[in-house]
Amino acid sequence: MTGPTDDTVGRRADGRTWAGLGVLALVPLLLSLDVSVLFLALPRLSADLQPSSVELLWIGDVYPFLLAGSLVTMGSLGDRFGRRRLVLIGAALFGLASVVAAYSAGPWMLIVTRGALGVAGAMMLPNALALVTTMFTDAKQRSLAIGVYISCFMGGTAIGPAVGGLLLDHFWWGSAFLLGAPVMAALLLVGPFTIPELRERQTATLDVVSIVLSLVAMLALAHGLKDVARNGTTTENVAALTVGLVLGVLFVRRQFGLRVPLLDLRLFGNRAFTTGVLFMLFGSVVMAGTLLLSSQYLQQVLGLSPGAAGLWSVPAASGLVLASLAAPIITRRFRAPYVMATGVGVAVIGFLVLSRIGDGGDLAQLVLGLVLVQTGVGVCGPLGTDFVVNAAPEESTGAASALSQTGVELGSALGIAGLGTAGSVVYGATMAGSPVPAARETLPGALDAAGRLDPAAAAELMAQARAAFTSGLATAAAISAGITALLVAAALSLARRPDPGTGTGTGTDTGPTATDEDRELAGQHR
DSSP states (O other): OOOOOSTTTTSOOOHHHHHHHHHHTHHHHHHHHHHHHHHHHHHHHHHHHOOOHHHHHHHHHHHHHHHHHHHHHHHHHHHHHOHHHHHHHHHHHHHHHHHHHHTOSSHHHHHHHHHHHHHHHHHHHHHHHHHHHHHOOSHHHHHHHHHHHHHHHHHHHHHHHHHHHHHHHHSOTTHHHHTHHHHHHHHHHHHHHHSOOOOOOOOOOOOHHHHHHHHHHHHHHHHHHHHHHHHOSOHHHHHHHHHHHHHHHHHHHHHHHOSSOSSOGGGGGSHHHHHHHHHHHHHHHHHHHHHHHHHHIIIIISOOOHHHHHHHTHHHHHHHHHHHHHHHHHTTTSOHHHHHHHHHHHHHHHHHHHHTOOTTOOHHHHHHHHHHHHHHHTTHHHHHHHHHHHHSOGGGHHHHHHHHHHHHHHHHHHHHHHHHHHHHHHHHHHTTTOSOGGGTTOHHHHHHHHTTSOHHHHHHHHHHHHHHHHHHHHHHHHHHHHHHHHHHHHHHHHHTSSSSSSGGGGTSSOSOOOOHHHHHHHOOOO
C-alpha cells in the first residue's frame, strides 16, 4: 500500500487525510522543540565534551545555518521529485543523526551531526507544509490545517524548556537529542500510509549554479546577522553580509533568465504572496528581538531564576498557540486581511505597554505586554503562511513554503541582531559615564563587577545598569511598535482591494489563492 493519491482533489478531507496532518505536524513540533532544548543542554554538554569557544559557537550555529541555507533548495527538490519522498528521507536522516549526536564522543562529531540535522530539517519543513496545503483542498479545512501545523511549531518552542528541564534532571545531556529518534520513527512507520505523494511533472534538470548561489548566500547572511548580534559590527561579519547580498542579487538575476527557475520570483508580483512573506519576516523580527531582551530582563533585571523566568513566559506562549489555532476559524466570518490587521494591532498595543516599563521593573506590566504581543503576532503565522502557499501555483508550493520558512529564519536573525543591537546601543549610551569600565558594555558585566564592590556602591551600580537595560528594552519595544504598525497598514491595504485574490471578500474563505495569471505562468499542475 502506498498511501492516498491526489485523485480526491475538490473533496473534503477524510479521516486518513487528518491522520496525515497529525503525522506531518510532528515535523514542526520536533524541530522547534529541538532548538529550545539545546540551550538548556549546553552547560552539561560543555562540561562533558570540553569544546573550545569556537567549537561551542559552531555547535549552536551550524544547525540553523544549514537549515536556513537549504530550505529553498529542498523545497524545490520536493516539488520536482516528490514531497513525501523528501519528508521521509529527511525523517530517516534526522532520526539517525539524533542518535549519533546523543552519543557524540567529541565536539566536531557533534558539530557534523548537528549540521546533518539542519539539512534533514530543511528536507522536511517546506515539504511537510506543502503537503498539508495540497492534501486539504477545501479552503476552510486547509486554513485550519495550516493553523494546526503552525501552532505545533509554536507549541514546540513553548514546551521545549519544560521538556528539556525534565529530561536533563534525570538523564545525561544526550537525552535532549534522542527525542528525535522515536518521533521520526513514528513518521517513517505511519507516513507512507497517510501522506500522499505529490510532485509536479517538470522534468527540467535542476540548476546547480542556482542551488550553490542560494545556499552560500543564505549561509553568509545567517552567519553575518548572528555574528552582528553576538559581537557587534566587525570586518568579518560585514564581509559575510556583503558576500551574502551580492550572491543573493546574482541568484535573483539568474532566476529571471531560467526557463524553469529554482525559485519562481514572479510570485512576488502577487500582492497577497508578498504580504504573506512580509508578515512572516517582520513578525519573526519583532518576536525574536522581544524574546531575547525580555528573557534577559526577567533574569537580570527582576532577578528571577531560569525556571521562574520560564514559568512567567507560559502565559504569552499560550496566547501565541491559541491565536494561531483561532485565526483560521475567525476568518470563516471575517476577511483574512482584517483579522491580520486586528492581530498585529493588538501586538502594537503590547509593544507600547512594554515601551512604558519603568526603571524599577514591573513583572505584571512585562507579562501583560508579552501576552498582547505574542497573541497578536500569533495571527501572522497561520494566516501569513496561508497567503503565501495559496497565492502560489500548486506545483510550486514546496518552493513557496520554503520561502515562508526562510522568512522566519531570516526574521529571527534580523530581530536578534537589529533589536538586540538597539537595546545594547541605548544601554551603552546610558552607562557611558560609569566609573566601572566593565559596566559600560553589558548588564552581565555590570552585575559581575558589582560583586567586587562594597554593598552601597554595588547597589547603586546595579540600579543604574538595570535602569539602562530597561531603557534599551523600552526602545526596542517602541521600534517594534513602529514595525507592527506598518504591518497593520499592509494588511489594510490588501483588504481594500476589491478581491484580494480569493473569496476572502465574502468572509467565507481564509486567504488568497493563485490568480488565473499565476496559473498560466506556472503551467498546469499534473
